[in-house]
Amino acid sequence: MAAAGALAAPGQLNLTESPYWGSRSVDCFEKLEQIGEGTYGQVYMAREIKTGEIVALKKIRMDNEREGFPITAIREIKILKKLHHENVIKLKEIVTSQGPEKDDLGKPDDNKYKGGIYMVFEYMDHDLTGLADRPGIRFTVPQIKCYMRQLLTGLHYCHINQVLHRDIKGSNLLIDNEGNLKLADFGLARSFSNEHQSNLTNRVITLWYRPPELLLGSTKYGPAVDMWSVGCIFAELLHGKPIFPGKDEPEQLNKIFELCGAPDEVNWPGVSKIPWYNNFKPTRPMKRRLREVFRHFDRHALELLERMLALDPAQRISAKDALDAEYFWTDPPPCDPKSLPKYESSHEFQTKKKRQQQRQHEENAKRQKLQHPQPHSRLPPIQQSGARPQMRTGPNQSMHGSQPPVTGPGHYGRPRGPPVGPGRYPSSGTSGGYNHQSHGGQGGGGYGSGPYPPQGRAPPYPSSGMPGGAPRGGGSGYGVGAPNYPPGGPYGGSGAGRGSNMMGGNRNQQYGWQQ
Numbered sequence: 241m242a243a244a245g246a247l248a249a250p251g252q253l254n255l256t257e258s259p260y261w262g263s264r265s266v267d268c269f270e271k272l273e274q275i276g277e278g279t280y281g282q283v284y285m286a287r288e289i290k291t292g293e294i295v296a297l298k299k300i301r302m303d304n305e306r307e308g309f310p311i312t313a314i315r316e317i318k319i320l321k322k323l324h325h326e327n328v329i330k331l332k333e334i335v336t337s338q339g340p341e342k343d344d345l346g347k348p349d350d351n352k353y354k355g356g357i358y359m360v361f362e363y364m365d366h367d368l369t370g371l372a373d374r375p376g377i378r379f380t381v382p383q384i385k386c387y388m389r390q391l392l393t394g395l396h397y398c399h400i401n402q403v404l405h406r407d408i409k410g411s412n413l414l415i416d417n418e419g420n421l422k423l424a425d426f427g428l429a430r431s432f433s434n435e436h437q438s439n440l441t442n443r444v445i446t447l448w449y450r451p452p453e454l455l456l457g458s459t460k461y462g463p464a465v466d467m468w469s470v471g472c473i474f475a476e477l478l479h480g481k482p483i484f485p486g487k488d489e490p491e492q493l494n495k496i497f498e499l500c501g502a503p504d505e506v507n508w509p510g511v512s513k514i515p516w517y518n519n520f521k522p523t524r525p526m527k528r529r530l531r532e533v534f535r536h537f538d539r540h541a542l543e544l545l546e547r548m549l550a551l552d553p554a555q556r557i558s559a560k561d562a563l564d565a566e567y568f569w570t571d572p573p574p575c576d577p578k579s580l581p582k583y584e585s586s587h588e589f590q591t592k593k594k595r596q597q598q599r600q601h602e603e604n605a606k607r608q609k610l611q612h613p614q615p616h617s618r619l620p621p622i623q624q625s626g627a628r629p630q631m632r633t634g635p636n637q638s639m640h641g642s643q644p645p646v647t648g649p650g651h652y653g654r655p656r657g658p659p660v661g662p663g664r665y666p667s668s669g670t671s672g673g674y675n676h677q678s679h680g681g682q683g684g685g686g687y688g689s690g691p692y693p694p695q696g697r698a699p700p701y702p703s704s705g706m707p708g709g710a711p712r713g714g715g716s717g718y719g720v721g722a723p724n725y726p727p728g729g730p731y732g733g734s735g736a737g738r739g740s741n742m743m744g745g746n747r748n749q750q751y752g753w754q755q
């Protein structure tokens with residue numbers, strides 16, 4: 241049974257501690273390269289000197305000394321010490337650095353005299369975002385089923401152990417070269433209780449994966465919030481690009497309503513009592529269009545997606561029930577993780593960096609060209625007496641005088657920053673709308689134009705993208721019936737929040753979800 245491996249009685253947590261916890265120095269490890277840059281610190285690939293084992297070291301950022309040890313790190317350590325499952329990242333130990341830390345060249349770094357704390361994790365070769373960003377990657381249906389099943393199994397384990405992850409997204413799903421997928425980054429996770437629902441913050445989960453109940457201001461919520469994010473990832477795997485790439489909270493809600501319909505007391509009993517419902521409820525009817533927009537998906541995939549993307553969290557499918565869905569039990573079956581192809585490591589940080597370097601390189605080449613103009617190699621050379629068009633001037637120029645196209649800004653092009661708040665989100669340009677229909681003159685999806693909730697308890701959403709200022713024409717841009725995305729189409733290969741998509745090279749690529 242798919243779910244069997246995940247089952248563990250609630251409360252049955254392994255609390256055995258490693259004898260090493262906190263007692264060893266980071267000098268027991270040799271840093272090899274940086275593989276991640278998160279909100280809460282850098283992540284390095286490192287080798288344990290004694291054993292040669294490769295691990296990931298996550299440095300806990302202690303920028304703000306006065307606030308002491310960051311609460312996110314305390315939570316992450318506390319929770320990970322309890323969770324032991326093959327689809328949850330393993331925290332092996334905590335190590336410290338006492339005195340001056342060394343910089344990348346091995347010299348003491350003057351700014352780092354305070355000492356540091358590192359979490360030592362098992363090393364994973366990829367994160368899903370980085371893997372999917374590799375050129376030429378194309379996930380097959382059995383592969384998608386395999387990843388989805390592992391994601392759901394890991395999440396089911398968290399949920400029965402009363403842990404909400406609260407930041408499910410591609411870069412937090414780590415994959416090794418044995419095809420194992422593990423949930424990582426429990427910095428926003430927390431325990432919950434089914435009996436006593438206490439108030440929790442609604443400013444969690446990266447915007448594109450954040451469910452409507454949080455966007456509407458709910459502070460009493462449960463595992464269903466993670467299942468919404470899983471639905472977004474599932475749809476992204478099938479569709480080939482993010483389905484709700486909002487640039488701020490109002491736009492995010494608009495995108496959700498355009499696809500999933502507007503919430504009301506009929507489809508979501510109790511919605512009108514959610515704090516910000518009146519501020520954000522659409523002023524015009526919006527039908528649920530998921531089945532229509534994604535009609536090219538496999539029937540069982542669509543059925544499952546419908547249940548993951550239920551607006552009402554009470555009606556949203558649980559991880560356990562999702563594992564029992566027909567989708568996983570009909571042909572083609574999920575593949576064996578071990579049969580998955582092995583790739584050189586790819587983390588979002590590295591793919592972003594490579595893209596940045598490529599862009600830099602192109603800019604330099606352009607600058608060089610401006611300084612030393614040369615005839616355009618694609619145009620017939622201007623005939624000058626005795627002059628021959630210059631061809632290659634250096635190793636950085638291709639035969640044709642042009643560089644391979646860059647697929648827009650880095651994938652998940654949002655700046656790093658707190659996982660909540662507009663600064664973190666893609667700053668622009670994901671407008672577009674469904675490509676087979678226009679919601680003539682909708683001007684932003686018809687939110688009520690009433691006053692926005694005041695700051696404080698109310699949504700601190702910026703006014704951009706709100707009624708009047710909301711992005712016109714939506715922005716979801718679902719390629720109905722067409723699994724590949726023509727360049728310059730409504731999604732315009734670049735300029736969007738993320739140039740390429742989570743699940744494969746770029747937007748023009750075709751994915752293996754069609755049978």
Ligand SMILES: Nc1ncnc2c1ncn2[C@@H]1O[C@H](COP(=O)(O)OP(=O)(O)OP(=O)(O)O)[C@@H](O)[C@H]1O
Pocket residue numbers: 275276277278279280281283296298329361362363364365366367370407411412414424425426427587588589656657659
């Ligand atoms: N165990 C690991 N093995 C390999 N790579 C890892 C590991 N843990 C983290 N990474 C890489 O580092 C990145 C950042 O890690 P993580 O998400 O834990 O940090 P964070 O500071 O919480 O980041 P964020 O701001 O995205 O929430 C991941 O996306 C992944 O690419």
